Amino acid sequence: MEPALIGTRLASAAIGPLLKKLLASESPGAGLVRKDAEVRLSGLVSFRGEKRTLTEKDVRKLAATLVERSRRGDGEPPFPADETEAVTDALAANLLALGDLDMDDVQAVRLGHRDLARRLRAAAPAPDGLSTDSVLYLETMTEWACLHILEFFTRRSTFIARSLVEQTRAQAELLAGVDAVLTRLPAAESRDAAFERRYLAHLAKKHGRLTIYGVDLHHSPDEWPLDMAYLSLEATGGEGAPEAPGRQREQASVRADLALARHERVLLRGLAGSGKTTLVQWLTVSAAATEDRPEGMAYLRGRVPFVLPLRALTRHGERLPSPDRFLSAAGCPLTPPDGWTDRVLAAGRGLVLVDGIDEIPEAERGRARDWLRDLLGAYEGNRWLVTSRPTAVRDDWLAPEGFAELALAPMARTEVTTFVRRWHKAAGPDAAVYEQPLLDALRTAEHVAQLATNPLMCGLICALHRDRRGFLPRGRKALYEAALSMLLSRRDRERDMGAPTGLVLDEAPQIQLIQRLAYWLTLNGRTQLDRAHAASIVAEAVPAVPDASAYPPDRVFTHLLHRSGLLREPTADTVEFVHRTFQDHLAAKALVDHWDIGVLVRHAADDQWEDVIRMAVGHARPRECAEILRELLSAADAAEDRRVRLRLTLLAATALDHATEVSPEVRGEVLRRTGEVIPPRTAEEARQLAQVGPLVLELLGAPEELTDEEAVHSVTTASHVTTDAALLYLARFVRHPSLEVRSQLMWSWFRFDPRSYAEEIVARLDPSDLIFTVGGDEQAAELVRLGLTPLRLSIESPVSEDLKARLLSLCDPVRLQLKQVGGVAKLPPLPPSSRLSRLELFQFNPATTLDLAPLSALAHLERVEVYGPGSVIGVEFLPPRIHVDIRRSSIL
Template identity: 50%
Template sequence: MDPMIIMARLAPKVVGPLVRKLLVRPGPGAFLVGRPLRIARLVSFRGEQRTLGEREVRRIAAKLVERAVTPLPGATGPARERPVAPDEDRAVTDALSRTLWALGDLDTEIAQDARLEAGELARQLRRAAPDAARELTGDGAELHSVLVDTAALHILNHFTQLTGFVARTVVENRRTLGRIDDTVGALAARLPSRSAEDAAFEAQYALDTAVLHSHLTIFGLDLVHSPDSWPLDAAYLGLRCEPEPPAADRGGAPEPAVPAEHALSGLCRVLVRGVAGSGKTTLLQWLAVATARGELPPALRRALYGRVPFLLPVRRFAHHGLPSPGAFLAAVCYPGAEAQPPGWADRVLRAGRALLLIDGVDEAPEDRREALRRKLRDWTALYPGNVWIVTSRPSAVRADWLTADGFTELSLAPMSREDIAAFIQRWHRAAAQQAPDDMDRLPHYERTLLNAVRITRDLGRLATNPLMCGMICALHRDRRGYLPNGRKELYEAALSMLLERRDRERAMGTTDGIDLPRQPKIQLLQKLAHWMLVNGRSEMDREIAVDTLAQHLPAIPDAARQGDPEEIYRHLLNRTGLLREPAPGTVDFVHRTFQDFLAARATVQRHDFGLLLNHAHLSEWEDVIRMAVALARPDECAALLNGLLAPRPGIRAAEARHRKLLAAACVGHAAELDPEVRHRVRRFTRDMVRPSTVAGARALGWIGPIVLEMLPEPAEVSDDEAYLLAVTATSIADDMAIDYLAGLRKRTSPDVRAQLAGAWRRYDTARYAREIIAHLDPDELFFPVADTEELHALRELGGRPYLQIAGEFTVAELIDGIVPADGLVRLWLAYGLGASMAWLAAFPRLEELRISGRLPPVTGVPEGIRVVEL
């Protein structure tokens, strides 16, 4: 049973009049007497003003139950389900009537300051009628609980509207009722009357969407009898998003990264940026399945419940542009596309009931992205009321690319140390569920890997997204606890694992009669990746793939003598774990990162560095060029870097700057490089690493730790420039940044201090606390705490007067961890606690409570604490 569905059915405009029948209005001046009134004197079935009896109270209870079990008009799927079986309605009605009758037994006072809250009133009702729900089943008891909570809210709301009554909770109660009203209104607007044909197709489409996207491939879980994919429910690691402030935004403590469902809450148009492997596609897949099932987290229920999800990967139509609504399902090769009623998708969009998930703007060629943006602008105007979530790699589109069209920009945050540890633990638990031969060694692998990512800097830098984390877990296990160093070595080892050991570990023979060694497989896969690179594609037609292999097979005799191009293609598809057919007649790589790596290998082997230099200003070539530098010989590497620095005809100033910064980013990937070339790169880029805007400062972090050596000395710059340098340095999630940031820790500028405090979760907790947090002037500065380790670190430093709650805590953890209790002056909730704020009474000097805008209003705030909603 979904309580949100029940609450949606219990519309205040219907429930309110029913509950008010249980109550009477006190006489004039009742609240002006010296003593407050008691609830028992205000019910309509007790005392001198009695108008109802037990039979009438039961009728009211029966009507409330009837409303709770009756679906809203037009509801489908879970929204149509009954919370209890029909034969349980009577039992729930009996229990509710006995609980409501207990109102007449309450000795509770209704005072002018309304210290009583709806939750407490509901608890008192249950205590007054302890046996009322004893005979109910689990679902029946839950329905009874929801109805009691709803009735208590309306009872108190009735009292707050009485003449002479001045209530602290009037605003809070009315906000709660308003949220229920809004939810009902939003659901009703999304569920207009539809034809039986539309409703039937929609129900089937929801079921199919949940099935088609309910599994995802987590790299590395395809060895030692493990499955090729993971159930989404088990695999989805709660990704975190952080806001992308406008380019000119600065000042104040930054909003922390929060779970994606909280960041997306209340937003109708969102652009989510994330690096390769950060989980962009997984996030959209999870949203599609959760919406199709109607199993949404509370933060997203109101916005997404009842919507129809359309997951549209841009790679499927990169060269033809977004399809028309009628072609959505065909474009993504949905098996039931031909069964959709004519005009159905357009009707869904015009009714404002769709969830549009447009994945991978960076997959479109650069010269077509502007057309894609115009189409999004036109569609959001033509189809208001829908929810649009678009994803892209960070560098593929400029800052504020969709801001003018009403889109909010978010970024998928790098996995924190806690996220990485959680992923590693979950990965090993999933592997253990397959009862592999190395079951007894899995706990050891898990412990040693957790320790390795904590103490090995290079490994920690690599394991910042789900793709790389999964790869590291698989390689660590495959190599029995040994891991290669560096990104190039990691990918080489991954190819070896997939192409050479995969079938052997899974005890699979040559079922297709083909047994290719590792090197020929790599050579053939490189040909496909190189074709995609040159042609600006992220997938290719099956016929083109077979023809490409046919062109190159004669030069690879180990492959040519084992089968024709079609047979070799099928072998690569079924046996390498790197290719897939996302739709009939098309093929792509399981992840763009592998395509880029293999394309870089092919380009280096062909000595086609001119191709790389001709395209170095394009964002989709960045990773290919960086990997090419890692793969090239020293002289080739030097030529490539010098080529990036050299003037080039037809290149705009911004593109020339991009090429030079790319050269700086590549230096760290070179295994061997002439010192003179390294010095030349730094000389050319030294003046370019003095950012003049927040967006420019943030973009410099893309270069990596090497930029720290190029930034100016912190002591030699103004406060304004120091702030921009802090933005750049804190964008580099490497503990090397702490040494540079230490030069900024004595600054008195509020902007600099807030930037340093807000970056804590990116680094080693103890070291950052010791070297940065301990030295920041606490005056008017909010210190964020995202976990108990950070809370303990602040406690060791003697506490801080201003705190920002930036992670998931229990009330007990905060009361115990915020020390000294009388030292807390201001508290900022950037992360919901899901509890009454009455616990704040434990902090006697607390003056102000700040609430981030994406959180719901709080209740139970002790008297004397000012609430500020941001």
Template identity: 50%
Template sequence: MVDVTALGARVASSAVAPLVRRLFVRDGPGAGLVDRPVRISALVSFRGEKRNVTPKDVDKIAEELVRRALASAGPGEEPVAGAEAAAVKDALARTLARLGEITVEDYEAVGLGPERFARELGAGVPLAPYGLGEGGTLLYERLLHTASLHILNFLTQRSTYVARQQTVQTRQLSRLVQAADVLLERLPSQSAEDAGFEERYADHVAARYGTLTIYGLDAGTREWPLDTAYLSLEATRPQAARDGRRSPEYPVLAAEQVLAGHDQVFLRGVAGSGKTTLVQWLAVTASSRVYDHGMPHLIGRVPFVLPMRRIVRPGAELPLPGDFLRAVGAPVAGEQPPGWAERVLRARRGVLLVDGIDEIAGDRRAAARRWLRELVRAFPGNLWLVTSRPSAVPEEWLAAEGFSELVLAPMGRDGVATFVRRWHRAAEVDGSVGESLLASVRSTSELNELATNPLMCGMLCALHRDRRGFLPQDRRSLYEAALTMLLERRDRERELLGSDGVRLAYATQVQLLQKLAWWLIRNSRHEMDRDEARGIVDRALPALNLDGAGGEEVYRALLLRSGLLREPAEDRVDFLHRTFQDYLGARLAVQEMDFDLLVNHADADQWEDVILLALAHARPKEAEHMLRRLTELGTPRGTLLAAAGLRYAAEVAPEVRVRVEEGLATHIPPAGFDDAREIAQATGDLMLTLLPGPEEVSHAVGATVVSAAVEVGSEAALQFLTKYRDHPAKDVQTILAAAWRRFDREQYAREILAHLPRQRAVDVYTNDDLRTLRALGGWEHIVVRGAYRVEDLTEFIVPERLTLLALEAPHPVEGLNWLSAFPRLEAVSVFAEPDEGWARQVPVGVRLRFPLHSPSYDSQG
């Protein structure tokens, strides 16, 4: 019997190398100097409208590898059976096809080595469907390793790779030199005492903020290193976030770069959107002694992390700089040299990260704004980031103090995929499980709506793994499942009684947590004193059967073992996340029949989730009472809340449903784009059933209707938009052309773009966008957003189609002679300020315009 593991190794390099080369496009000249990464998926030659290899050719290559491996068996050696060899070929072909899907950069792949790169390729290909036995599996693994070895060798031999690596090294050296210059300029003459303390403080920041908690991992692996867990989010102007616009006027930037262009930023983000994680990342990066991270504005600075829930105490003044570390409970506070914090801020070296304006009571926010204003005026030139939930304070709340306002965008399709894959790697779960979850999220509108931020994505990952692929389809069920996981399973898995010796049943924990949550909500608080929490527990004890356990024992057990409470500072208690507080509070509100109290707070943004979740918990008659009361308020907000609540209530009488829908009809169709956005966010798919068709509205109203459906962004919304794809109004066509990145790219291109006039402007950000347009036969008006490579544009843009081209890049590629490849090109708009010599290279007959902003590039027309 042949040693199957040796078969793959016997395939000669002279046979494998030509097969591997067929998988990739021919190399182009130059170093491939682009700001965006050179991903392997962009190099393969079998994706979309490529010029060399097709998906069938990948099968042929895999078949040839298997054939050569089996042929290398010596006389008398028995290879795997023919049927299993065919299965090996199929599995290997599918794995090699993953080259067109992975986002690993070429130099990162080489750094992985053949073993880890082979695992990366195979991560998304479960072998179970192929029915491989032990021999077939070993042969597959050996051939995959052999192919991976030659793929990496091929990548290192590409001229662009070699030149790019030299350029990367040169840039790294240049950044280090620049960092040294910045550091020398920024660091003042320090005493040995100050310098020594700053080193100890930097170590404290790295230890305290350098990890995150992963939901659903076993107790021993719950801490996730920040440098591998951090997911780059996006931030933009509030107007762009509302309208979904991407343009030079409303740029989208990486959230970690928000302080690069502005010294003072007020950043809004919904619950779980990653605000606190961003604060941690900035703190750790600023305190690190690594200076080639590409963020020179953080070099030599000292971070101060100031969670508002910890530093705002009832009846107490907000801390001055010398008290910052003591206010947040930093263990090194006692070592701080007198006047050190003030000296740091006087030298303009501070990074002040004020997290959670929304987490303090409304009557303290005015005092917080005065405190911020006085500090900014007293210590100018430092960097400030202040975070909050969107609805906590009015727009431009800190504008008078010089703060620029930005909004964290929801995670996009790629961000969700990256998070899910990283989560499963950290959890050491087979990659196929993560791919199964992604398929469910993308095909189910309810889950798609939930997977918009890291918190919810983490819960989905944990629940999907825990329930072997089954996921709840609504928010109430999702939170209920999460509570079961955190309160019941966690305690069982750890098998600990706790230091207090008290075991609390699931129902007991929920009842106590509900009381704490409802107290916080009713008092407009996000944090309570420890004594207040103890008082609530003490008052609940007589009704609980706990065999004489004392209030302190019960409180400690709840704090240590529920996973939902924490003590962020000495003698202070809060919930790990606001979403759990709202869910649990809504449960008790229904138990206590506080329906009128809920409705009476309908005008308060912070009560919105509580009201909706209460409708989910309520019995039919109770839900109907709340819906009637909401409609009786006679306000747009009450009407929209009632309409949104229909999705949460399990059973509603027909007459009540009609009443709510009639109230909503007063807002349908939307009067303008702001109304369209508000209604879409409040009602989701429900609104789609009430929106009029294209034959029922004027051109202007048609634009707002389409904008509302785009804002919903679900699979049902995409199907609704197909009704408007043949609409003649220019504004409707412009919005449809600009919206394609909010949906599945290929599906949207097939269902919508293919039916639009080709002269409408379409934004492209990646080669995949360009390939999709090429598959449609090309496009006339293309707006390239971000860095680009000339060879990509000339390859993927259909030359006979292009008439108008806009280039928006930080650094446009030098020269424009390449535009001669497009014979019908009439004008090129450049969003940059190139020199005159650069501009002279425009081909004859082509108009050059820069800088230019055209309203036609905006999604709202």
């Protein structure tokens, strides 16, 4: 029963005075200065306190009156008559509970009559044994009473005053709370979020381009879009500690830009130009991206990068910055809200990229580590990357701080190819024409390929190639000198490095000192030497180099080791060149400077000295160059071994291309002697020339310069030199009109990588009258992959039955050779619709019995030839149009 229904039975004018008796008489004012300043409901009822006007018995009588009057009238009574007394007692208990509630009248009015009724019923003893109608009546009657009681409260003269006071207090508390929250969150967050968006956009723009330092080019821009040119390299490092003394940790490999997904803290080592700074740029741009992050980089979502190049932070001897100075110290023009960096790092959202521990003075590196330790201790949960050259800090330098130590690996051949393609794409449409010639050069010119092992050198080679309109220097001198200039002087200068080792040396004195190391290594047939011995060689040479003699020799050696980019320490006590080719180049220069021609000639037959001799010709002046070449020819004449004579003659011919100037007489003699053996004129000469090695490829003639017979023998020579350079030379003959030349190319497939050869040679061969030979599953799979469908096909027994069936289904040849059928007693399935007209079978197993009867279903078959000692049956089932020729003694 609703209060409204009860209200129709209880007239408010009559019942109101009854309920008003429950409340004490009021006093004027808000009641704020009374002794009991907080006036609770217990002080407002008439049946509590010192001046009670009602007793509990009176309250029960009041409840009985209310119940009796609500039962009057027509219609069905609200509850069973026999429960009247129990209902009355329960209503009285509810009304009495008004004095037990811990609230005042303002709070009661704020609750509302229904919630107040629920509070009263909860505070009163629960009635037992009441029917559902009685319980419902009790609930609605209590609510109706509460409605009147609250009405009385609002009419009290003190209520309005108290309400205003309470409202003022609540508003003040609310405003104070809002102010506190705003101080911590909304306004600050709003400012932080707005600044963060600007900051990330600034980073994306600033670091979104890749710069190549030290390249003096006129036709090539020095910046490229990072997302187009970036190549992710591999990083390797120990996983965990060694299990026993002296035992090496297992080497694990991870994509460098995913290292921070696996490790929260990483110390990444890498040689000069290996891509450390570029990786920092890539991580920064990936974290700054608001959408479309590169593959695998989603782990940086929500991270805020702080790029801290140490060379810039301490350029003028400044203290390393605290977080509030990160941006200004790194040259960021934006001003963050107060405390923004601290809030980002405290929340664990930072990506802190500390680039170049090696690029600050050695004396300051300990202080840098203390600075890092303080930051790490203050801010948990962030990601940290610190980069360094390999020897700048000792092993486990940051291991106590939980850093995993990784090292960037040299670029693999496939990565070099990818880099070159991306570089040319980034350089714009005008550069596209230079891409394939450079890839060819990287495969044919070993001296170029040896340099292209890191992004810096690859970028240099790409830029030099484009600047020279698609031509790299035929000799190595110009290429190496450009690389040396960049590594030894221009790169640090253009990066505004200052003098991190405390001394300044130009390019020339550094070369003079480092070539002493190269000379000793080459002369002694080594690629490494003890660190102490290397330091003593440099110390011995320093007094003779004026620019270096002003510094202590040990500091000069340290500078060369850490800043030249040419040397590295593979272990703590050994030194080597970062590339063997730099050692050869500088050793050749030292040999020419010392004019040790006898040393050169004595080692001319040693293939480890080939590059040194050719580069020595490049360094030599005209008269010196002529003498070296004459001595090589004289040594060839004196050699008893024909192979040695060939090698020395060809070495002189290849060295000739490195000479900047040589007399016509000497040039003519070298060319005459070379012409006696190149091109090869017989198969035997072709194989002998191949024994000389890759240098012969530089002398073999082009297809248009050779007769058909010379072309066959030249292809034979090149096919026995199984290098990428040979592959490129062979590719020049794929459209040759001679079937014998193209057959030689086809037969040479097995000597090379199946996929590379298939793509470069087989897929481009002129198929006219050519039988495509498949000698194994890898070759068969390549034909299927490339979708090649030759009309003439030769399949040997190493090919599995499954691949053989797939290949035959794809090609449906008109001529088919099945070699070494051997133990296979049945032919591969061929559909009746097959266009096969000629089938040649070669059996090597005398125990094999070959049934030809299934061939009768082939509609186009005209000739079957069987070679070998095995038995043949089923010939009688073949139609007369199929000619069968069995030659048991003839096997190819």
